Amino acid sequence: MKKFLLLFLMATMFLALPVIESHAALAQDTTSTTLPDDIVFTEVGSAQDSAANNIVKDTVKSVEKDSASTAKPIAKSTETEKLTLWQTFIKGLFGGFLAFLMPCIFPMVPLTISYFTKRAGSRKKGIGQAIIYGISIIVIYVVFGLLITLLFGSSKLNELSSSGWFNFAFFILLIVFAISFFGAFEITLPSSFVNKIDQKADSSKGLGGIFFMAASLALVSFSCTGPIIGTLLVEASSKGNVLGPAVGMFGFALALALPFTLSAIFPGFLNSMPKSGGWLNSVKVCLGFLELALALKFLSAADLVWHWEWFDREIFLCLWVVIFVLMGIYLLGKIKFSHDSELPYVSVPRLFLAILSFSFAVYILPGLWGAPVSVLSGLAPPMNTQDFILGGNMPAAASSSEFPAKVKYNDVLHSPRGFNAFFDLEEGLAYAKKVNKPMIIDFTGHACVNCRKMEDKVWIDPEVGRLIKEEFVLIQLYVDERSAKVPANQVHYSEILRKNTEDLGAWNADFQAIKYNSNSQPFYVLAGHDLNTLVAPQGAIFDAKEYALYLQSALDIFKGKK
Numbered sequence: 001m002k003k004f005l006l007l008f009l010m011a012t013m014f015l016a017l018p019v020i021e022s023h024a025a026l027a028q029d030t031t032s033t034t035l036p037d038d039i040v041f042t043e044v045g046s047a048q049d050s051a052a053n054n055i056v057k058d059t060v061k062s063v064e065k066d067s068a069s070t071a072k073p074i075a076k077s078t079e080t081e082k083l084t085l086w087q088t089f090i091k092g093l094f095g096g097f098l099a100f101l102m103p104c105i106f107p108m109v110p111l112t113i114s115y116f117t118k119r120a121g122s123r124k125k126g127i128g129q130a131i132i133y134g135i136s137i138i139v140i141y142v143v144f145g146l147l148i149t150l151l152f153g154s155s156k157l158n159e160l161s162s163s164g165w166f167n168f169a170f171f172i173l174l175i176v177f178a179i180s181f182f183g184a185f186e187i188t189l190p191s192s193f194v195n196k197i198d199q200k201a202d203s204s205k206g207l208g209g210i211f212f213m214a215a216s217l218a219l220v221s222f223s224c225t226g227p228i229i230g231t232l233l234v235e236a237s238s239k240g241n242v243l244g245p246a247v248g249m250f251g252f253a254l255a256l257a258l259p260f261t262l263s264a265i266f267p268g269f270l271n272s273m274p275k276s277g278g279w280l281n282s283v284k285v286c287l288g289f290l291e292l293a294l295a296l297k298f299l300s301a302a303d304l305v306w307h308w309e310w311f312d313r314e315i316f317l318c319l320w321v322v323i324f325v326l327m328g329i330y331l332l333g334k335i336k337f338s339h340d341s342e343l344p345y346v347s348v349p350r351l352f353l354a355i356l357s358f359s360f361a362v363y364i365l366p367g368l369w370g371a372p373v374s375v376l377s378g379l380a381p382p383m384n385t386q387d388f389i390l391g392g393n394m395p396a397a398a399s400s401s402e403f404p405a406k407v408k409y410n411d412v413l414h415s416p417r418g419f420n421a422f423f424d425l426e427e428g429l430a431y432a433k434k435v436n437k438p439m440i441i442d443f444t445g446h447a448c449v450n451c452r453k454m455e456d457k458v459w460i461d462p463e464v465g466r467l468i469k470e471e472f473v474l475i476q477l478y479v480d481e482r483s484a485k486v487p488a489n490q491v492h493y494s495e496i497l498r499k500n501t502e503d504l505g506a507w508n509a510d511f512q513a514i515k516y517n518s519n520s521q522p523f524y525v526l527a528g529h530d531l532n533t534l535v536a537p538q539g540a541i542f543d544a545k546e547y548a549l550y551l552q553s554a555l556d557i558f559k560g561k562k
Contacts (some may be wrong), residue, residue: 001400085247092248095228096255096284102224103280105256108217109263129210130264134257136214140231145249148233164305167298167447171228174295181288183338185282205337205347224284266468277342282350285337289327293320300381304446307412307483312385317367320376324364328357377456378449383417404431409484413476416455417463418465421474423484423504425511433529438558440551441525443512445480445505450540451522461544467551472526477508479521526554534558 008408112133140497180186218225232248296316303311331354332344346354368371370389373380408424415421422428425441432439444451458464468474484504494501496512501507513519516537525537534554541547 007122011163027105079238085243088244088248091252092232092251092253093255094309095232095248096205096252096375097219099225099228100256100259101280101283102221102287103223103284104224105217106280108221109259112217112260124181127264130261132210134261135257136211137217137257138253138258140214140218141253141256144245145233145247145353147247148245164302167305168302171298171302173297174291174298175562177226177230178288178291178295181284181291225256228287252418278343281337281339281341282331285330285340286327286353289323289330293323296320297379300379301447304381305480305482309385311381312387313381313383314387317364317373317376317378320380321361321365321368324357324361328354328361331357338455339541341403351545372460374457377453382452386417412484413478413481415474415476416459419459419468419474421476423476423478425475425477425508428530429531430474435473437471437473438534438554439525439527439529440468440474441527441531442474442476443518443521443523443525444476444478445521446478447480448521453542454522454540458542458544458547461548463548464544464551467548467555472551477512479505479509479512481505481508488538526551528558 011125013219112130130382227507229249229252232252233245296319300311300316303309326335332346333348333350364376367380370383372383403420407422408427410423413423422431423441428441430438442451458467465503481504485502486504486507490507491500491502493499494506496510496513499506501510509519512523515531516523516525516533518537520539521535522540524539526534528534534557535550538550541550
């Protein structure tokens with residue numbers, strides 16, 4: 001019974017992770033555009049900034065720059081960075097516990113502890129060696145995480161995370177991992193390399209031998225841990241924090257090392273652990289289903305970046321419903337893979353896991369007819385890709401003047417469902433002056449998860465929606481839009497990006513960095529017609545009431561200036 005309780009606990013936590021993530025508002029990070037690491041932002045109005053202001057003046061001819069502006073640089077929140085690292089650490093911890101339950105690692109615990117006890121000659125020395133073994137596991141994985149960052153750099157990793165090619169490649173990679181978990185083949189490292197490390201572990205004595213034993217575990221178990229590590233590293237790298245991969249690997253390694261160390265210190269812990277068996281492969285197969293579902297998120301990101309416009313919300317939700325229904329059927333023993341053991345009966349924990357899987361499939365099913373399905377905000381394609389909504393489309397944004405039937409770049413960019421938005425700063429500014437309304441300059445991105453969460457969970461609030469539609473002019477500036485090109489007279493060399501701003505994304509990213517001293521998304525600037533901020537710009541605010549108050553405060557200031 002203990003083994004099934006352990007399986008139930010770990011699988012439930014993994015399935016609940018998207019729900020936890022969707023409600024952890026303060027722990028959410030923002031996506032950053034790629035800027036060189038040595039960039040130092042200057043205050044708007046400084047000598048260094050005057051050249052940048054001239055660029056904006058040339059592009060938005062109707063804007064008069066205030067050279068004496070006192071806007072201060074907007075620094076990235078240290079508290080947000082800490083919360084993001086904690087979130088990465090917790091995800092790594094979950095991943096490590098799941099990896100421990102895999103068939104490549106779990107059966108090795110009693111063998112490893114027995115080896116240390118016999119090798120040391122006494123229980124005290126055996127405990128010491130087991131602790132060193134655990135520390136060695138942590139060191140190996142943390143160093144691996146640091147190497148990833150040092151090789152690519154946080155900026156390059158962040159650039160990759162918003163790249164169509166990267167997202168599509170990772171979609172393929174996760175599909176391969178899922179197929180491997182289903183038992184079609186094993187992903188292993190070259191046997192010659194693994195054997196060499198294994199020989200080192202056998203021949204070395206003292207601390208060196210223990211370290212090589214830990215390295216051997218990492219290599220031998222790669223077929224099980226590789227997919228989890230790969231997913232974790234991509235997730236951590238996309239945060240733009242240089243310590244993200246190392247912190248994620250620390251959490252992963254800590255969860256992996258603890259059972260080995262605790263088993264040596266407390267023999268009763270080893271005796272209470274469930275016995276190895278067919279349930280280990282069931283854990284692996286369930287992870288295969290989850291990898292398959294997660295892969296679709298990266299395919300969706302590639303679709304948005306490349307404007308394929310075929311992998312819409314309905315297709316995504318259909319596939320998720322099918323995946324979780326199949327996982328429920330598998331847990332009931334109706335589907336059997338090559339490495340599965342005979343299942344004479346369905347245990348109570350498996351039944352409850354099957355109920356969870358079926359329930360989740362039923363929960364997201366209404367999304368096919370336009371239900372928000374907030375738990376998938378940021379994972380599923382945005383609502384504006386939905387072809388059919390039961391009861392008709394959401395009402396269009398109210399406006400005191402007729403909104404243009406066609407705006408620049410709307411052949412490749414689309415407003416959030418129910419809203420009208422401009423995608424060109426100059427065009428949006430001209431309209432804002434015409435209707436005498438303040439602007440919401442929304443710096444966003446196709447691959448920005450929190451941008452979609454804000455649109456799907458906060459902007460649908462009646463009061464927030466009313467303020468955006470009736471009181472503001474929405475201008476969405478995509479910083480990762482590569483297909484849309486800006487007019488030749490607006491192209492300039494960006495000292496920030498160190499390249500010409502030929503595409504719309506580069507121009508928007510350069511403008512955000514120069515004018516507002518920021519490179520994160522979502523980034524909301526509530527501005528007047530001089531492009532100066534009415535209130536301090538903000539990132540994601542997942543509390544609808546707080547966001548409505550934020551909008552109202554800027555509106556009051558704008559009206560007070562009239």
